[in-house]
Amino acid sequence: MSLWRQSLEVSRVDLLVERRLGDTYRIVLPFAVVAMMIFSLALPSSVTDIGDVGVAVFWAVAILYGMQVALRTSLTETQQRRDTVMLLGLDPAARFAGRSMAAFVLLSAFMGILLVAMILLFSPELPRGWLIATLGAILLASAGLAMLAVLAGEVSAGLRNRSTLAPLIIAPLVVPLVIGASQVLESIARGDGILVWILLLITADLALLTVGVGLAKPLEEASR
């Protein structure tokens, strides 16, 4: 069976499981919206227009809570299920790609809903062309975060403290995604080009894809 079809099947089942559990939209999303509300309440009085911080708050919350969404599958996987999948002869690269695709779909929708919530809560002043640029940034950041989370899940597989370790692995590596995504809208507002930030996001995504596919087999073996 081709790597692509195996990836699609892994992705299909991950999304089916998420649909049944509803963790992302019933648990993580409401918490993320509440976090944005708390941010707005905690701002100092010197901030006269909360719309000025809306985009920054959106990206901080989207990335932090997005980590939870993306890590969910890896952190809840049992040893027995891991054994079963290994004995099916599944290509580890297909597993990486499939899980990343599922996490990408979840994260894109999650960030899209969060964006709407941010606009309603903060009423930011949005420059011309913001929508397409922001959606592009969301898609690229979601892809990067999804692959990073799957990679972190594989690195920490089998470790007792993996639920603590995995976010710590992600935190420093997510920096290019945060900077790239958050600067897209900022650059439009300043009237600067956004190409450099889009290229940063694409470069980060390609690097993660290369590392993820390349390390999939060694990481699977390291866990046995």
Add this chain to the structure above:
Amino acid sequence: MDELARLQELEVTLDGRRVLDGIDLALRPGASIGVVGPNGSGKTTLLRTLATLVRPTGGEAQVLGSDLSKVPDRSVRSRIGLVSHIPGLFEELTLRENLVHFARLTGHPEHVVDKAIDVVGLTRSSDRAVSASSFGMKRRAEIAWLLIAKPVLLLLDEARSGLDGDARQLIDVLSDRTLSAGGAVVSVSHETDGLSTGVSEVHELRAGSLEVLR
């Protein structure tokens, strides 16, 4: 191939503890071997090593032509069937959805799933979520999958415990099919009653070492 698996002076250390120590075992086509031993004696580790899921830390281990000190080929793993004491199914999916998922990942047509479900007697409960299924149903689903996958090396970890007579008979059917196709079966249990019927050789695993009982 003369031997399906050969372990020589096999050692496995997990978390700094020597779990298996100097194991010698050869599996020829048609061999059905039973291993008994008290809890914590290393039975599960022995099976997981044969299943290529644990890397040996000493000695030599060859399984289906693959040297376990190196990275086994994926095609080797797909010819190994492991029934572990905790079923490795997706709890959120139904029994049938699990089997369809496995079939799709391995390129088996979906219609064989329904046939296998029928053979193991799960037709009426196959649309039940795994999380809402009894242990026996989960075990039957695993057996159904292995009937489809047709493993060359079948590894049974306390596979008969907690099952009713019909389900235990299915384990025997699975073992018989594996053996008649030229494969080998290794079953482990803490008592001889828990081993597969038709076991030709029984070993005892005690403190990580293997001795022939009969």
